Amino acid sequence: MEKVAIVTGSSSGIGYETSLALAREGFYTFATVRNSKKAEKILQIAKKENLNIEIIELDVDDEKSISVAIEKIISKKQRIDVLVNNAGWGLFGSVEDVSMKDFRAQFETNFFGIISIIQKVAPVMRKQGSGVIVNVSSVAGRIGFPGSPAYISSKFALEGLSESLRYELGQFGVKTIIIEPGVIKTNFFSSMKIAEPKPDSPYKEITEKVIMGIKMMAELGTHPSEVATTILNAIKEENPRPRYIVGNDAQMFLEAKKTKTDAEFENYLKKELFSS
Template sequence: MVRSKVAVVTGASGGFGSLTVVNLAKQGYVVLAAMRNVSKVSVFEPFQDEKWYKQIIPVPLDVTKEDSIREFQYYIEKVGRCDVLVNNAGFALGGFSEEVQMSEYREQFETNVFGVMGVTQKVLPLMREQGFGKVINVSSISGLFGFPGLSPYVSSKYALEGYSESLRLEVKPFGIDVALVEPGSYRTNIWTSGRVVTEQSLKKDSPYFAYMERIEEELKNGEGSLGDPQEVADLISELADKKTIKNLRYPVGKGVKGMVKAKSILPWSALEKIILKKLKQT
């Protein structure tokens, strides 16, 4: 059994995941950096001269495959300890609801929801026996606010929010904390290589094509104001080191708290007008 603090980070090969791995290793954790392709551990090579570099252990994990999750459990049992689980693996599927294939919705949920559930189930028995542990689920502003053209991603994050609420209440009596980190827009690959748009919504004969073009235009216009992902990694690392995580939700990013507050105050009709006007749909 490893005596050092142990953290598991899924989706560790880039974005919030790789930055969180580095933070936690610096903080003294042995970090199981879980990723589908372990060759991507090369992302950490710039740090190989650092004394904490050897605390990063690459672990193969495809959260959509039950066999892979079972093999991941072997690593957890071998280490014999888990202080922190960061469920970060995910991708964004866009497109208009009428045109998204049901198989695409299922693929979105396999990664963003069922993958989280499967990995968490393998870690909870150990945390419960320890009498302590933290599960930090990386959600999104999209888990609090629905956006047009993103219903697969939005609905998966809303599902993650509900799951995390129930989970926190279930495991709190065993000394386990659950938290949701809810980032706004940041410079990660979730909106580039990590984003997929259903094919039909990109075709010119789609009734939603002009609408999709306007959404794409808004995304491009906002690229210059995207936040530094290190801010999110720092928040995750801060929560990991807290004795107790007092709150469930931690929104982070430019304008995020304002959006959440606006949704709690304004009637839906007012929010609807604002969004559709911005996208030139009224």
């Protein structure tokens, strides 16, 4: 039977590589993008390699767009085997400097949009008695640091949602997996939004330091195809783990988090990230 996959945010980076990886594995892949003009490259490759990739417009921030896209997919294929919630972006700036409007916009894409998609896809998977939901979180979904609290808390929220889903959907044969990449070399760093600090902001320096550090790490970042390979391997497992970490940086930080007390970890992170 033909297996069907949906990947959000397939225009670049992790979503682009994951759509290709799933299609190469034989999935009929709905590579969703918010603007189909950005799908030319993936379509060229699909044509060249004779892959089953279909582009569907889906803006995670737009409830109507989600409904139309998912309904189109269900009426065409009547099944969904894999959903990869990948679309996302990063908002930088301290809690006091980020406006409520921007904070909410960050959660709209990175959290609420995902809930809306899952609400439409989960009933299909439940009826099938099978399916895998892959939520692309981040190492920042498990480790808080200054300079990016909106992004970090949106990913922490996604982790909690995913843990709940494992129980709720697990009883119906539907699996939920969290992916935790470290720094990955994608457009994330050119697309990220930086809040304008207030004129008297005391957080300007620390935020700039964090952004500079992350951008420097991005130069040496892991290739997004490694995330795609991890996703592919995870969805093939009979009993997938809750979490899959990608990248040596993420491994290092999350191992330290696991083995240290909270106080030890805070000191460790301060030294690692802000000692210079």
